[in-house]
Amino acid sequence: MTDHAETIRHYWDAAERRDWEGFAATLAPDVLYEVPQTRERVRGREAYVRFNAEFPGDWHVTVRRVVADAAGGVAWTDVAVGEERLTGLHFFTFDGDGLVRRVDDFWPEPYEPPPGRGHLVERF
């Protein structure tokens, strides 16, 4: 079995280094990318590499955690764009050759906790 956790780390390492050839090498030709929160979709390796290569700003990615099994994997990343700090959650699905067939990206943002629950939680 291909080591899916290792492939996910290669994917992010290549993106961080702007090594778009190495990044593309982790992807299946028909890779599908979706952002459920915005309903954005990108189809195919060439378009998906371009989508990343043209991402604006001086962004940097640190991989906080990777969980992977035989079918796929998940990465939790910290992304810095200038002074801005984002959390990225990335679900990967692989094909039989160990290439990334699908990525579902989430970008959860801070929000106010629901009212009436303060007796059940602390804040940090």
Add this chain to the structure above:
Amino acid sequence: MTDHAETIRHYWDAAERRDWEGFAATLAPDVLYEVPQTRERVRGREAYVRFNAEFPGDWHVTVRRVVADAAGGVAWTDVAVGEERLTGLHFFTFDGDGLVRRVDDFWPEPYEPPPGRGHLVERF
């Protein structure tokens, strides 16, 4: 090795059935729960069971995907609360006995896609 994917499915199945004894049985006594988006934190099994048992509304959870390895796991869930539909992303860490030692919960919400990227994506 304990099957962490199975434990995650038990956790959600017990929550859906309001089987709080079964739910508690998946948790370490000193389980720590955090929501990075709101900076909410709950410490300990008793407090965490109560946090869930007292969650308001007629909520129902469907597990869409589980990824797990030797250290932990992730669940992607669809949560319905009345007419409202939420996405839950839940990172689990386990102790040596296979009990849930830590949960990091994310609740990503829809947002508008960034401007100037329309030539790179489709919408679905």
